[in-house]
Amino acid sequence: MAAAEEVGARGHRAEIFEATAGLGGRIAPDGLASREIFLGGKNIGRRYRRFRELFDRRGRADYEVFGPESGQVWRGRVRELSFSSPSMKLRLGGRLVLRGQVGGGRRFLRLARQVKRDPGSAHLGDRFFEDLALETGDPTIPEYVGTALCRDVVRHMTVRMNAAEPEECHLGNMGTNLGLIVDRFDQLTGTALGDWIRTVQTVHTTHTRTRIAGLTRKGERVSGIVGVNGDERRFDGVVLALPAHAAALVIGEQEAALSSLLCTIRYFPVGVVVAEYDRPAFPEAFAALTAPEGMALSNAGSYGLRDRHIVRYTFSGRSARDRIRPDLFDPEALLSEAEGFLGRYAPVARARRLDFAARAFQPGLCAYRQDHAVCLREVRARLSALPGLALAGDYMRGASLEACVRSGQEAAERVLTGAHRADGSQVEPVGDHASVG
Numbered sequence: 001m002a003a004a005e006e007v008g009a010r011g012h013r014a015e016i017f018e019a020t021a022g023l024g025g026r027i028a029p030d031g032l033a034s035r036e037i038f039l040g041g042k043n044i045g046r047r048y049r050r051f052r053e054l055f056d057r058r059g060r061a062d063y064e065v066f067g068p069e070s071g072q073v074w075r076g077r078v079r080e081l082s083f084s085s086p087s088m089k090l091r092l093g094g095r096l097v098l099r100g101q102v103g104g105g106r107r108f109l110r111l112a113r114q115v116k117r118d119p120g121s122a123h124l125g126d127r128f129f130e131d132l133a134l135e136t137g138d139p140t141i142p143e144y145v146g147t148a149l150c151r152d153v154v155r156h157m158t159v160r161m162n163a164a165e166p167e168e169c170h171l172g173n174m175g176t177n178l179g180l181i182v183d184r185f186d187q188l189t190g191t192a193l194g195d196w197i198r199t200v201q202t203v204h205t206t207h208t209r210t211r212i213a214g215l216t217r218k219g220e221r222v223s224g225i226v227g228v229n230g231d232e233r234r235f236d237g238v239v240l241a242l243p244a245h246a247a248a249l250v251i252g253e254q255e256a257a258l259s260s261l262l263c264t265i266r267y268f269p270v271g272v273v274v275a276e277y278d279r280p281a282f283p284e285a286f287a288a289l290t291a292p293e294g295m296a297l298s299n300a301g302s303y304g305l306r307d308r309h310i311v312r313y314t315f316s317g318r319s320a321r322d323r324i325r326p327d328l329f330d331p332e333a334l335l336s337e338a339e340g341f342l343g344r345y346a347p348v349a350r351a352r353r354l355d356f357a358a359r360a361f362q363p364g365l366c367a368y369r370q371d372h373a374v375c376l377r378e379v380r381a382r383l384s385a386l387p388g389l390a391l392a393g394d395y396m397r398g399a400s401l402e403a404c405v406r407s408g409q410e411a412a413e414r415v416l417t418g419a420h421r422a423d424g425s426q427v428e429p430v431g432d433h434a435s436v437g
């Protein structure tokens with residue numbers, strides 16, 4: 001959507017091809033009773049500059065604060081989960097000293113300060129984290145900051161941003177996780193997010209329920225797309241704005257090396273259930289609770305600050321994976337288990353559930369890979385031999401909506417300004433017609 005908007009803003013015509021019934025992908029709207037809700041991405045950081053500007057182009061959007069006071073169970077009691085809270089710093093400090101992992105804590109703080117100072121380093125492709133990965137051999141996060149911090153802090157970030165355990169995430173991509181803790185979050189009010197998606201779908205020629213199966217070539221240039229029924233359409237440029245494995249399928253055998261590279265990028269599934277109750281589910285003291293390792297539930301949070309009677313339960317991480325496979329997904333069972341946990345600390349135990357909506361996301365969240373920067377460099381090198389084609393999506397700049405918007409806009413720019421051939425010469429600029437798959 002960001003790519004199509006960028007193509008349009010620069011005076012060209014974009015056509016969108018979408019496999020499902022409507023645009024939005026992992027931020028598509030859903031319904032709960034008579035209300036529109038979002039089971040996928042919806043929280044917008046204050047540092048999401050591109051995302052906010054993109055929305056404002058179609059009329060100024062209103063946001064409401066979404067930073068529920070988060071809690072974490074610590075020795076059987078709910079304690080504040082806030083990286084600026086003195087009591088949390090004390091608890092963490094104590095644990096690091098006990099485990100002899102103070103050095104890991106210092107390294108973590110240095111990286112967090114870097115991301116706070118420079119918002120660009122929260123995105124993949126930033127020099128700071130690329131250089132660090134090269135210097136260190138790109139270890140896993142616990143190998144770099146220690147296991148104590150991972151249990152209490154890092155896991156909270158990785159299950160939320162990558163649906164992955166800390167040991168499944170690598171240092172070179174850690175800026176994307178730290179972007180989460182140095183930011184504060186809002187959400188769009190009412191139906192603004194759904195309205196924006198519907199507007200994008202209407203203003204650009206959009207073909208829903210139209211899966212792209214391949215690309216056409218004219219000489220070295222990508223010249224169009226092929227639908228699953230074999231229909232060909234010609235375009236001046238093509239942006240594949242898909243998860244890496246879906247893009248690999250479209251690129252296919254024609255560019256087998258690029259396809260195989262994209263297949264090495266990892267995704268983990270996420271399940272989300274949003275349930276509505278007849279009364280507030282959270283106490284005054286907190287409005288979100290992270291679940292400990294070992295549970296399928298990773299987080300339960302109120303849907304909005306004024307919606308404490310609606311709870312969004314997220315299931316991600318290793319213990320959740322077998323439970324959210326499409327053939328095994330049983331939202332009712334997951335919900336009962338999650339309510340049992342939350343009910344030990346919150347009034348949801350006394351509430352009556354009125355309704356719920358659920359979705360298993362597969363692919364869920366991108367967890368990148370070891371040496372992701374090296375992989376992306378190779379992807380870009382291979383793309384330079386394929387003028388007319390650009391890639392966008394969560395694996396290019398990061399999984400946050402800000403990073404996805406940035407990758408979409410950069411991809412649009414690439415197909416519009418003409419790509420460089422491997423020998424550095426420039427391909428003539430494209431005409432006025434691009435497609436976004």
Ligand SMILES: Cc1cc2nc3c(=O)[nH]c(=O)nc-3n(C[C@H](O)[C@H](O)[C@H](O)COP(=O)(O)OP(=O)(O)OC[C@H]3O[C@@H](n4cnc5c(N)ncnc54)[C@H](O)[C@@H]3O)c2cc1C
Pocket residue numbers: 017018019020023024025026027039040041042043044210211212213241242243246250270272361364365392393394395398399400401402404437
């Ligand atoms: C549960 C959940 C919660 C999240 N929460 C947040 C959050 O609060 N804040 C945040 O910043 N980020 C959040 N994220 C991350 C963010 O939502 C995603 O990283 C982002 O939406 C991915 O966008 P994308 O365009 O790369 O991919 P997608 O949204 O997956 O879009 C790809 C589209 O391509 C379509 N498609 C696939 N194959 C084909 C084909 N062959 N032909 C045509 N169409 C095809 C798909 O149907 C889909 O519509 C969340 C993610 C999840 C899963």
